[in-house]
Amino acid sequence: MKILRLTKNNQKEIIHQAIEVLAAGGLVIYPTETCYGIGADATSQAAIDKLLSYKTKRKDKALSIALTDKTMAAKYVEINKTAKNIYDNFLPGPITVVSRGKHKLAEGVESSMGTQGVRIPNYQLILDLLKEYKKPITATSANASYKKTPYSIADILDNTSKKQQALLDLAIDAGRLPKRKPSTVVDTTLDNIYILREGSMDFKSETVFLAQDLKGTENFVEKIFSKVQKQVGKKAIVFLLQGDLGAGKTHFTKYLAKKLKVKDMVVSPTFTLCREYKGHFGRKSILLKHIDSYRFYEASEIEALDPKDLFQAPNIVVVEWANKVKEYIDQYLQKAVVVKINIVVTGETSRRFEYEIE
Amino acid sequence: MKPVYILAIDTSCDDTSVAVLKNDRVLSNIVSSQLDIHREWGGVVPNLARREHEKMIDGCVKVAFKRSALKDMKKLTAIAVTYGPGLAPALQVGVTKAKDLAEELKLPLIAVNHMEGHTLSTFLKSKEGKNYAGMKKPKFPFMAVCVSGGHTEIIWVEKIGSYKLIGQTVDDAAGEAFDKVARMLELGYPGGPIISKLAETGDPQRYPLPRPMKDSHDYNFSFSGLKTACLYNTNDLREKLGKKFATIIPDYCASFQEAVVDSLLIKVQKAAKKLGPKMIVIGGGVSANNRLRSKFRASLKDLGIPVYAPSKKMCTDNAAMIAIAAYYKFLRGEIVKDRIHFQRDPSITIETLRSEEK
Numbered sequence: 001m002k003i004l005r006l007t008k009n010n011q012k013e014i015i016h017q018a019i020e021v022l023a024a025g026g027l028v029i030y031p032t033e034t035c036y037g038i039g040a041d042a043t044s045q046a047a048i049d050k051l052l053s054y055k056t057k058r059k060d061k062a063l064s065i066a067l068t069d070k071t072m073a074a075k076y077v078e079i080n081k082t083a084k085n086i087y088d089n090f091l092p093g094p095i096t097v098v099s100r101g102k103h104k105l106a107e108g109v110e111s112s113m114g115t116q117g118v119r120i121p122n123y124q125l126i127l128d129l130l131k132e133y134k135k136p137i138t139a140t141s142a143n144a145s146y147k148k149t150p151y152s153i154a155d156i157l158d159n160t161s162k163k164q165q166a167l168l169d170l171a172i173d174a175g176r177l178p179k180r181k182p183s184t185v186v187d188t189t190l191d192n193i194y195i196l197r198e199g200s201m202d203f204k205s206e207t208v209f210l211a212q213d214l215k216g217t218e219n220f221v222e223k224i225f226s227k228v229q230k231q232v233g234k235k236a237i238v239f240l241l242q243g244d245l246g247a248g249k250t251h252f253t254k255y256l257a258k259k260l261k262v263k264d265m266v267v268s269p270t271f272t273l274c275r276e277y278k279g280h281f282g283r284k285s286i287l288l289k290h291i292d293s294y295r296f297y298e299a300s301e302i303e304a305l306d307p308k309d310l311f312q313a314p315n316i317v318v319v320e321w322a323n324k325v326k327e328y329i330d331q332y333l334q335k336a337v338v339v340k341i342n343i344v345v346t347g348e349t350s351r352r353f354e355y356e357i358e
Numbered sequence: 359m360k361p362v363y364i365l366a367i368d369t370s371c372d373d374t375s376v377a378v379l380k381n382d383r384v385l386s387n388i389v390s391s392q393l394d395i396h397r398e399w400g401g402v403v404p405n406l407a408r409r410e411h412e413k414m415i416d417g418c419v420k421v422a423f424k425r426s427a428l429k430d431m432k433k434l435t436a437i438a439v440t441y442g443p444g445l446a447p448a449l450q451v452g453v454t455k456a457k458d459l460a461e462e463l464k465l466p467l468i469a470v471n472h473m474e475g476h477t478l479s480t481f482l483k484s485k486e487g488k489n490y491a492g493m494k495k496p497k498f499p500f501m502a503v504c505v506s507g508g509h510t511e512i513i514w515v516e517k518i519g520s521y522k523l524i525g526q527t528v529d530d531a532a533g534e535a536f537d538k539v540a541r542m543l544e545l546g547y548p549g550g551p552i553i554s555k556l557a558e559t560g561d562p563q564r565y566p567l568p569r570p571m572k573d574s575h576d577y578n579f580s581f582s583g584l585k586t587a588c589l590y591n592t593n594d595l596r597e598k599l600g601k602k603f604a605t606i607i608p609d610y611c612a613s614f615q616e617a618v619v620d621s622l623l624i625k626v627q628k629a630a631k632k633l634g635p636k637m638i639v640i641g642g643g644v645s646a647n648n649r650l651r652s653k654f655r656a657s658l659k660d661l662g663i664p665v666y667a668p669s670k671k672m673c674t675d676n677a678a679m680i681a682i683a684a685y686y687k688f689l690r691g692e693i694v695k696d697r698i699h700f701q702r703d704p705s706i707t708i709e710t711l712r713s714e715e716k
Contacts, residue, residue, distance in 0.1 A: 085544040089604040095555065097546070184555040186546030245538060246586035250529060264705065268530040268582070270537070271508030272371055272445050276705055295547075304410070306447045 001168040003153060006031070006125070006175075014172055015129045022133060026169035027051060029142050029156060030129075032121040034094050034180045036150040037066070038168075039137035041106075048106040051138055054167045063109045064096050064117030066139035068130045073097075076104050076136060077116050082188040092122040094183040096139075109138070115189055125172070141182065152176045190297060201242045201323060201340050209353040210346075217248060220353050221255040227357060228337050233284040233314045236336040240322035243343030248351060249320045252343070253290050256318065260288055269320070270294050274305050284314060292320040299328035307332045362435045362688055363428065365459070366681035367415070369452030370444030370472045371508065374414035377677035378426035378434075382685060383483045386425035387671070387678040390414045411451035419455070422677075431463055436693070438468040438684030440475065440677075442703040442710075449702035457697060466693040468684040469700060473708040475679035476641035477502040477513055477521065479668040482682055490669035497636035503626055505650075506642030506674070507533035507548070510579050510622070512629055513708050518686045521708045524633075525577025525625055532618050533644045535581040539614050542592045543607055553611045554647050560612030565591065567617040569624060577629045584617055619650045623657055630661055639666045646673040 004014050018028050018039075025047040028039040038054070040047035042065045051063070067073055070087040077099035079087065086097050101116035110116045119139040121127065130137065143150045147159040153173050157165065209220045228237050239256070241249045250268050257266045260279035269275040269292040277288040289310060293302065302325050311317060311332045319325065322340070342354040361380050368375045374390040423431065439456035442449060460467040480491035501524075502513040510532045512525035530538075533550060540549025545556070570583040592610070596603045630638065638658060644650060645667050655665045672679060687693070694700045695714055703710070 082544045082546050085604065086546065089607065090556065095552070184551045186552045187548070188546040190547045191541075191544075244589075245542070246582075246589045250582065265526070265528060267527055268534055270534050271506070271531060272443075274445055276446065278705075304447060305445070 001029075001165060001171055003171045003173050005173045011125055011128070015125070015132060018129055018170060018172065019133050021169045022047070022135075022137060024169075025050060027054060027167060028137075029153065029168060029171035030126055031172060031174035031177055032066075032119075032123045032126060032139075034121075034141075034182055035177060036142040036153070036156060037121075037139050038142040039066070039139070042109050042136045042138050043105055045106040048108050048138070050167060051140075052108055054164055055140070056164070061140075062111035062115070062117065064119055064139045065105070065109065065136040066119045066121055066126065066130060067136040068127055069120065072130075072136070073099075073118050073120075075102070077101050077118060080188055080191050082191045086186065086188070087120075092120040092127065094122070094180065095119075096183045096185045098185060098187040098189060100189055105136070115187070117185065119183060125174075149182060151179055190295065201240070201326070201342050203340060203354065203356040206342075206354045206356050209355065211351045211353065213349040214248075214251065217251055217351060218255045218258075221252060221259060224339060224341075224353075224355060224357075225256065225259055228339060229281065231337045232281045232286060232316070236311045236313050237316045238311060238333060238336045238338050239316075239318045240326060240338065240340045241318060241320050241343065242323050242341070244345060247343040247345050249343060252341075253288075253318045253320075256316070257288055260286060260316065262288055266290065268292070274310075279316075286314045286316050289315055289317045290320075291317065293324045294321050296324060299325045302329060311336050360435075362685055363433055364436050364438050364468070364681045364684050364688065365419070365423065365426075365434055366438040366440075366470070366677045366684055367419070367452040367456050368440040368472065368475070368675060368677040368680045369411045369415070369448045370440045370442070371448060371675060373675050374411045374418045374451075375675060375677035375680075376415075376418040376422035377681045378422055378428060379678065379681040379685060380485075382481060382682055383485055383487060384678045384681075385427065385485060386422045387676055388418050388422040388425070389674070389676055390418055411448050415451055415455050419459070434463060434465055436460075436466045436468055436684065436688055437463070438470050438681055438687075440472045440680050441469045441701070441712075442706040443472055444702075444704055446702060446704040449704060453700070453702045457700070460697070466688070467697060467700070468687050468692065469694050469712060470680045470683045470687065471706060471708060471710065472675075472680070473504060473509065473511065473513070474521065474683040476504040476506070476509075477515060477639070477708065478518070478683050478686070479641045479672045479676075479679040480639040480666045482668065482672055482678055490672060491639070491666040493637075493639075493666045499635055500637045500639060501626070501629060501633070501635040503622065503638060503640045503645075503654075504642045505532045505622060505640065505644035507531055507537065507644075509642060510581070511708070512577050512626060514633065514635075519690060519692075523708050524629060525579065527579045527581060528571075529580050529582035530585060532579070532581055532622060533642070535585050535618060536644065538585050539588050542589060543610065545607075548643075550644060550647060553615055554649065556608045557612035557615045557649065558608075560608035560610070562612040562616035564606075564609040565613035567591070567613055569617060569621045572621065572624045577625045579621060579625060581618070581621070584614075584621070588614060615647070615649055618644075619647070619653050622650065623653060626654070627657060627661070630658060630663055635663060637664050637666060639668075641668055641673065641679075643674045646670045 040051040101110040262279040338358040344352040377387040510527040536549035570580040
């Protein structure tokens with residue numbers, strides 16, 4: 001491996017040599033604002049294969065790429081609103097943005113889920129190099145598998161075998177880098193299928209209930225439940241809720257739980273996707289299942305909740321962010337009583353409930 | 359005494375995790391999201407959901423075992439598994455696998471409560487015996503503060519194995535508030551790391567946000583109100599500032615983070631003053647937040663109470679923490695006797711005892 005010591009005057013020469021190596025499918029160790037990275041042409045299969053044999057045990061990891069700006073990124077990944085916000089305002093910098101890939105990179109770069117991490121390093125030499133090379137290079141850290149994060153060329157040489165070192169072609173040595181944490185990774189792909197203020201549900205004929213405050217919400221729960229209570233224990237009862245963040249979807253569920261004599265505290269199911277509570281109505285024991293599809297990447301992920309079993313009597317099911325999964329779960333709702341509810345925020349405590357019982 | 363080797367499985371929510379411990383030392387700890395496990399073990403499947411524990415589990419067990427360098431599965435002393443709380447079908451995968459392994463290898467099976475894992479995650483040591491949290495000797499009784507995407511709890515620990523839930527969120531978890539506010543600011547997922555990153559350059563006093571329930575006479579929390587306050591607040595600011603909105607994001611992140619940390623700290627301090635724990639340990643994904651760590655340490659130092667935080671890898675869900683809880687259970691002789699009837703229980707709390715343990 002050739003080691004080039006970076007000075008004030010040799011940047012052009014270094015860029016020139018690095019590009020030659022990259023174009024020939026070689027591996028280049030380079031400095032960034034976090035740690036030393038290892039670059040291979042992300043569009044060249046030979047280069048990526050070489051990198052993966054250097055990384056040995058890391059074959060099970062996707063590789064992030066470094067490039068110059070949003071325009072260049074748009075060639076390789078789909079940039080949605082969230083990604084745009086980050087590119088426009090916080091890059092270059094130590095953030096890796098994950099987007100859906102466009103499958104234009106060598107195999108082994110994108111994850112097997114088809115997502116791709118992108119970095120725009122806040123390091124002028126590398127930005128200049130990328131601008132001239134016009135193709136993305138890998139931005140994975142230069143350490144061998146599970147060895148420490150490299151802040152100097154010595155960190156790399158001390159922790160790799162002769163065989164691994166033989167695969168390296170060039171190192172750009174900027175001396176010892178300040179110890180900064182690896183980049184922060186954010187996934188923007190959750191925002192692909194819906195946005196924060198998604199539309200409300202469509203009804204054939206809706207009924208409206210106005211609530212001035214939380215007491216009004218409780219009254220609404222009373223009213224709507226009285227219309228379906230005969231079916232408790234016979235059919236699954238499914239409440240499909242739609243409404244903005246903070247509309248009171250969990251509050252609705254809390255009052256429903258109260259009605260069903262649930263003893264445990266009803267808390268948000270966003271993280272666990274589904275929470276279940278034992279309750280009863282009259283002498284009938286029921287299970288209240290509280291589902292939130294907020295974190296689903298796609299509707300079919302509800303399969304992870306065993307929907308055949310889920311939408312059976314005596315279960316009473318509340319689904320938050322129902323629009324995301326409504327069409328998909330239709331197949332499981334044929335025998336259930338379905339109540340569709342839009343919650344519209346009309347004031348700080350007041351809400352308009354639009355509903356339809358199918 | 360002969361060393362105890364435990365292989366533990368956690369499939370409580372998103373991640374499939376498997377770890378191998380020698381007593382309280384971590385030999386290996388695999389978490390599926392940190393691995394592109396589909397690539398190594400199954401190839402690419404279209405529309406692959408990220409939570410398909412069934413497809414992950416065998417690969418994770420193999421990798422964890424291989425990295426433990428134990429070589430022979432017969433060296434293991436016991437198999438441990440999270441049986442709750444969590445997502446029922448996900449837990450099921452882990453429980454089934456653990457039962458099969460225990461049967462096949464003729465080993466004892468240990469059932470672990472996921473929250474006990476977070477509570478004891480600061481007890482973990484490296485292969486060389488170094489405590490990751492820098493805790494020399496645990497002192498009892500202590501208080502555990504578990505803060506994640508799904509939980510926000512204060513747990514009183516009289517001794518290992520004896521827990522009391524003294525405070526919890528009444529609505530959203532703290533980690534969920536981070537995710538949802540990140541969504542409002544269009545910063546991607548998960549919200550915690552990116553908000554914390556951008557907050558580094560922000561002014562935490564710039565936007566006054568509520569500290570919900572700060573005056574309530576209990577040790578409970580609420581983050582739903584804070585989320586809603588942020589929603590109205592960011593909508594107004596966006597309208598007022600237009601394109602300049604992005605420039606205030608670092609200040610907003612810092613102000614929001616401060617509100618969460620304060621809300622947690624107010625109740626933790628209150629409980630600490632009243633109950634006088636000998637130490638406080640934190641755990642869960644949000645405990646990786648640097649501001650939370652430093653402010654907790656500084657504020658509780660005044661009360662003479664040391665604060666310990668797990669290494670960042672042990673903050674989020676992982677099986678190493680399940681294995682250490684299992685290790686102490688094994689020493690106490692708490693193994694599953696009736697394996698046939700042993701099953702997952704998605705809605706248990708830290709106080710729940712299995713019928714065999716009562």
